[in-house]
Amino acid sequence: MPGLDDFSEVVLLDTEFVSAKGEQVVPVCLVAYEVVSGRRHRLFFSEVAAKYDNPLPSGPDVLYVAFANQAESSTYLALGWELPDHVLDLFAEFRCLTNGLTRWDRSPLETSLIAALGYFGLDSMTADEKNSKRNLILRGHPFTESEQADILDYCEQDVRALEQLLPAMLPHINLPYAVFRGRYTNAVAKMEFSGIPVDAPLLNRLRKHWGELKLKLAEDVETQYGYGVYKGTHWSDQRFAELLDRLDIFDQWPHVRRKDGTYSDRLSLDDDDTFKEMAVRFPELGPLRDLRSILMRLRELNIPVGSDGRNRCHLAPFRSVTGRNYPPTSQFVFGMPTWVRSLVKPEEGRAIAYLDWSSAEFGIAAALSDDPQMKEAYKSGDVYLAFAIMAGAAPPDATKRSHAEVRDLYKKVVLGVQYGQSEFGLSKQLGVALWQAQELLDLHKRVFSRYWQWSEWVSQRAVFSRHTETLFRWPMQIDEGTKPRTITNFPMQGNGAELLRWACSFATEAGIEVHAPVQDALLIGGPADTMDEVVAKAKRAMDKACDLVLDGFILRTDTKTVNYPERYSDKRGEAMWERVMRLLEELEAMEMEHVRRD
Numbered sequence: 001m002p003g004l005d006d007f008s009e010v011v012l013l014d015t016e017f018v019s020a021k022g023e024q025v026v027p028v029c030l031v032a033y034e035v036v037s038g039r040r041h042r043l044f045f046s047e048v049a050a051k052y053d054n055p056l057p058s059g060p061d062v063l064y065v066a067f068a069n070q071a072e073s074s075t076y077l078a079l080g081w082e083l084p085d086h087v088l089d090l091f092a093e094f095r096c097l098t099n100g101l102t103r104w105d106r107s108p109l110e111t112s113l114i115a116a117l118g119y120f121g122l123d124s125m126t127a128d129e130k131n132s133k134r135n136l137i138l139r140g141h142p143f144t145e146s147e148q149a150d151i152l153d154y155c156e157q158d159v160r161a162l163e164q165l166l167p168a169m170l171p172h173i174n175l176p177y178a179v180f181r182g183r184y185t186n187a188v189a190k191m192e193f194s195g196i197p198v199d200a201p202l203l204n205r206l207r208k209h210w211g212e213l214k215l216k217l218a219e220d221v222e223t224q225y226g227y228g229v230y231k232g233t234h235w236s237d238q239r240f241a242e243l244l245d246r247l248d249i250f251d252q253w254p255h256v257r258r259k260d261g262t263y264s265d266r267l268s269l270d271d272d273d274t275f276k277e278m279a280v281r282f283p284e285l286g287p288l289r290d291l292r293s294i295l296m297r298l299r300e301l302n303i304p305v306g307s308d309g310r311n312r313c314h315l316a317p318f319r320s321v322t323g324r325n326y327p328p329t330s331q332f333v334f335g336m337p338t339w340v341r342s343l344v345k346p347e348e349g350r351a352i353a354y355l356d357w358s359s360a361e362f363g364i365a366a367a368l369s370d371d372p373q374m375k376e377a378y379k380s381g382d383v384y385l386a387f388a389i390m391a392g393a394a395p396p397d398a399t400k401r402s403h404a405e406v407r408d409l410y411k412k413v414v415l416g417v418q419y420g421q422s423e424f425g426l427s428k429q430l431g432v433a434l435w436q437a438q439e440l441l442d443l444h445k446r447v448f449s450r451y452w453q454w455s456e457w458v459s460q461r462a463v464f465s466r467h468t469e470t471l472f473r474w475p476m477q478i479d480e481g482t483k484p485r486t487i488t489n490f491p492m493q494g495n496g497a498e499l500l501r502w503a504c505s506f507a508t509e510a511g512i513e514v515h516a517p518v519q520d521a522l523l524i525g526g527p528a529d530t531m532d533e534v535v536a537k538a539k540r541a542m543d544k545a546c547d548l549v550l551d552g553f554i555l556r557t558d559t560k561t562v563n564y565p566e567r568y569s570d571k572r573g574e575a576m577w578e579r580v581m582r583l584l585e586e587l588e589a590m591e592m593e594h595v596r597r598d
Contacts, residue, residue: 087182195310338573420485
């Protein structure tokens with residue numbers, strides 16, 4: 001096949017496994033086809049734990065082809081097999097081919113194996129047939145001989161689908177970049193296999209009382225306002241509007257826009273980002289925003305946790321437009337409200353560390369645009385204060401303590417630019433006149449002029465060519481419905497995703513246990529007595545990723561290490577965590593009192 005000549009063998013692979021809630025996968029079967037030799041393999045794995053030898057070829061001259069390969073790599077890990085050196089993941093490459101394209105209703109295109117085959121006009125089983133076989137597999141061991149044969153036949157159908165899909169897709173694949181994306185799926189499998197250590201006993205206590213806790217939380221938060229925005233756990237738009245009016249901020253809250261472009265009297269409340277933005281501007285609304293987030297997003301505490309106390313879910317690589325992971329927020333502990341992260345806790349004798357690239361988006365923009373002022377601001381260690389000094393709003397010897405208010409203002413400008421805010425959005429965000437917001441934006445454009453020239457050029461080229469891509473060729477197709485903000489932010493977000501993929505690959509390949517990727521950070525773990533060495537090793541992996549992607553410009557890494565019996569915490573969620581724990585203890589005390597009386 002063209003483009004595969006450098007490999008002595010090409011193996012098309014599909015596996016099936018059972019994945020119970022929060023548990024590591026249990027292999028069911030494997031089917032493979034060696035393209036060069038013509039050999040076919042069909043293996044069924046019994047329920048009884050056993051040692052299975054890998055009959056498939058391996059080595060640096062063998063290429064494995066799969067669809068959503070992290071599933072196949074997970075099976076390998078469960079079997080104790082070495083992962084393939086080179087992988088071509090046709091799911092990731094189909095996403096490359098269609099990323100940014102939408103259907104008539106602006107919804108994203110389907111990206112399943114069936115959808116990929118249909119895109120190229122190739123035959124496949126129906127979705128109903130596929131679901132029927134998947135349900136049989138998910139039932140789990142034991143399987144009768146007849147069921148085993150049916151499952152192997154089903155698995156082989158997917159391999160034969162790859163036989164059709166590979167030659168159809170090859171003309172659209174840039175193989176060196178594609179193999180890197182396949183390499184990342186091995187890292188994803190390792191991270192999913194590891195999982196995130198959580199305080200399972202405490203989680204069970206929260207689950208037991210969750211219905212009562214939500215009511216108590218609503219009552220507790222309402223006491224701060226005394227305005228009845230919540231009746232039980234039911235939100236009232238009218239009472240919230242009355243609260244804003246009493247606080248004299250009703251007119252400053254974004255309102256729903258009518259079709260004719262004018263604004264109605266109805267508050268914009270459908271988007272949580274609006275509430276988040278306003279709570280930053282008006283901190284007195286913070287507890288109410290946190291409560292609303294809990295009641296809307298955490299109707300149940302269905303965090304999947306395995307018998308080993310680890311939170312596991314599908315990390316969903318390449319699912320977002322920028323190529324970032326997109327795990328389900330209801331299953332991923334780091335996708336939930338920030339207070340929930342305090343459930344993360346290392347096991348006895350172990351430690352975890354959170355390594356976060358500091359001001360990553362600003363640093364990436366500085367490196368990509370080669371703006372000397374941005375680079376200098378980033379290297380100063382305080383981007384926001386450096387901007388204020390460069391703009392003449394603070395003296396050269398200003399500090400975070402001496403010029404806190406000025407720094408906070410310029411921080412909001414920097415973040416507003418990163419979010420693609422116009423002068424109108426910045427005016428609302430800062431609570432200043434439109435001319436003042438425009439003046440602050442003009443200051444940013446003047447101080448970081450090289451960045452703005454580069455950003456405008458990249459955006460115009462993207463619109464003109466209807467296509468843009470990262471340094472490692474993750475693309476986004478552009479049409480008339482693509483938002484300008486999406487186009488402007490793509491270089492930073494897309495290349496940020498590339499950075500994280502390389503960091504995860506380097507770290508896991510170095511033997512570091514990476515529990516999870518989190519936006520611009522890695523959560524890692526290891527023995528408590530060697531954690532300093534593990535952290536240093538992980539930091540080298542992250543620096544190596546920067547050196548590769550940003551051409552030698554190294555982003556700073558902030559590190560937070562947590563040793564048993566301490567737990568992880570995010571300062572943004574600490575107040576709500578303390579509130580939840582207090583109310584939980586009150587409920588448990590009441591329960592104990594009832595038991596004592598009975």
